[in-house]
Amino acid sequence: MQRERIRNLFEQQAANYDTQWQRLAPLNDALHLLMQSLLAGLPQEANFLCVGAGTGAELRFLARQFPDWRFSVVEPAESMIEICRQHANAEGFASRCEFHQGYVESLPDKERFHGASAFLVSQFIFERTERADFFADIARRLRPAGKLVSTDLCAEEHSTAQAQLLDLWIRVMRGGEASIEDVQRMREVYDRDVAVLTPQVLQAIIQSAGFEPVVPFYQVGMIRGWFSTRTG
Ligand SMILES: C[S@@+](CC[C@H](N)C(=O)[O-])C[C@H]1O[C@@H](n2cnc3c(N)ncnc32)[C@H](O)[C@@H]1O
Structure with missing residues (x-):
């Protein structure tokens, strides 16, 4: 099954993941800078959902910028989430996090989050209907007008x-x-x-999952990013 294969892939990549991305930090720096402004309007004590958090790149940035936010951290690969947890402990924000090793659908189906992120995650879902379900599962857990920031490889x-x-x-x-x-x-x-779609198709998938508008805000190399608002 594709899911298991991807999970195993990241179990193996976890130990080197941060080192590999250290060299690519400028790409994330630009993304994070824009994300900070996009999410600055959320409440001071927002509940935030971090999907496919990996070792915690965007989580660590958000925890520093928004010291009163609380986070639900979703990540299927045990070795990735373990490193993420270690970073949260070392940086003193673990008490603001709930860690869920698994997938979004294993979270309670409640509209409790003001915002969510999914960076370089949906690209691992090949079936387009499953990919739309992935975004819909996030939408269902956002409050009305909740915000989603997402990136994926596109071509x-x-x-x-x-x-x-x-x-x-x-x-x-x-x-x-x-x-x-x-x-x-x-x-x-x-x-x-990696299920690399055209940006037009991916934008339509996000929209079909219950987001409007879906605003392209970031492009670097093959990565594209969108800022979306939950409809309703
Ligand atoms: C390329 S990494 C990105 C990690 C982090 N977001 C970042 O930007 O550094 C993708 C992560 O998504 C996780 N993942 C893959 N499929 C997922 C799914 N369906 N739901 C949630 N997480 C998933 C992987 O285990 C991996 O840790």
């Missing part, structure tokens, strides 16, 4: 420009030049594990 339809962008992205991810074999290997990983 335009096959074209020379897209091929060059993929090549650039792979070199950035690998931290330098990539051989033809490296690029080929990475393409195979993407084909197997």
Whole structure:
């Protein structure tokens, strides 16, 4: 099952995840800077849902910026959430977190969150209906007019420009030049594990799950980000 395969993939990646992303920190810095302004209007004591939190990149940033928020942290891979918990302990905000090793649907189906994030998560769901369900599961747990900030890898339809962008992205991810074999290997990983949609299709999926407007606010390499408001 795809879910189990992805979970195992991140169980294995956990130990090196933070080191790999240290080099890519400028990409997250820009995303976090924009997210901070997008979410600044939430209540001072907001309840926030962090989906696919990984080792806690966006959670740690939000916990620093919004010291009165409380967080529900959802992450299926035990070794990823364990590192996330260690960061929260070391940085003194663990008492503001509830950690849920699992998926969003295992959370109580209550409209209790003022906002949510899902960074580089839905791209691991291949079935489009399941992907819409993923966003709908978040929408159901947001209060009316609750906010969602999400990112995913996206690509335009096959074209020379897209091929060059993929090549650039792979070199950035690998931290330098990539051989033809490296690029080929990475393409195979993407084909197997990452459901890369066009930004137009992904935006329509988020909208169909109960968000309007769905505002594109971020693009770097192959990552696209949206800021969405729960309808109703
Ligand atoms: C690429 S990592 C991103 C982690 C973190 N959001 C960040 O930006 O550093 C994707 C994370 O999503 C988790 N994940 C994958 N599928 C998921 C799903 N259906 N629901 C929740 N989390 C999921 C993975 O276990 C992994 O930790």
